Amino acid sequence: MLLALEQVSKSYSTGEGPLAVLRGVSMSLDAGESLALTGESGSGKSTLLHLAGGLDRPDGGAVLFGGRDIAGLGEADLAAFRRESVGLVFQQFNLIPSLDAGANLAFQARLAGRHDAEWCARLAERLGLSKLLGRYPEQLSGGQQQRVAIGRALAGRPRLILADEPTGNLDEVTGDAVLDLMLALTAETGAALLMVTHSARLAGRLGRRLNLAGGMLT
Secondary structure, three states, X not given: OOEEEEEEEEEEEEXXXXXXEEEEEEEEEOOOOEEEXXXXXXXXXXXXXXXXXXXXXXXXXXXXXXXXXXXXXOHHHHHHHHHHHEEEEEOOOOOOOOOOHHHHHHHXXXXXXXXXXXXXXXXXXXXXXXXXXOOOHHHOOXXXXXXXXXXXXXXXXXXXXXXXXXXXXXXXXXXXXXXXXXXXXXXXXXXXXXEEOOOHHHHOOOOEEEEEEOOEEO
């Protein structure tokens, strides 16, 4: 078991008092497994994803990665965990405008001290980016930018890929192609994939699916 959430709860303060988003959520994800997380807008899918990636802390419960509770880590150790163990792909591509595609693709791996030029070149080829590495984000289509973002997430060979509506800004054909690449590459690296999506069709392409409603998983 790579990732496990055990009785995790999370609330946010509002003008009308605390709003419970997650109510004792438990789930697990094995290395190499792909899991789709579905649910209505505002159901807490992104919150769960952020907790799994150490981007936020739960109010209660444990977030275990390789048996270690990351919720109890200090800020420096938590930052190291995010750099070394997690790859993130968001709906917004979040590329750095001042860096070309090649530098964007290698950015996370360099931060983690794991840059491998040969692996980055292989990723670029698999993603159809080899001839586009000198271009800047504004010179790329949406699908091309998202492929750079996927390459960036995988360049450091993290054990866990977290994807939040990764095809939400793409048309269906481009989105399907991008998902094909992400599934193939995560399978090749042995990374686990946890993907938030509103699409039952896309969710059906992953190995397993959970639905979040009323702060609980079904």
